Amino acid sequence: MLLRGATSVQGVDGTVHDVRRPVVALCRCDKSSRLPFCDGTHKVIPRR
Ligand code: FES
Known part of the structure; x- marks a missing residue:
């Protein structure tokens, strides 16, 4: 999922990451x- 124009992103653990x-x-x-953030790992995960 691409996010445009954000200045920060909050992870599920509550950590805020500057963008x-x-x-x-x-x-x-x-x-x-x-x-x-996506690191490309999804490309090597087998599809269900
Ligand atoms: S969607 Fe790309 S690594 Fe999870």
Whole structure:
């Protein structure tokens, strides 16, 4: 999921992450090593 124009993102643990890019990708598969951001891991997860 792409998020445009955000200045911060809050993770499920309540941690607030500053956003310095105009567009960031958020993880929706919950497998990223950089949660809440997507690190591309979803590409190697088998589909159900
Ligand atoms: S959506 Fe989870 S790693 Fe990309």
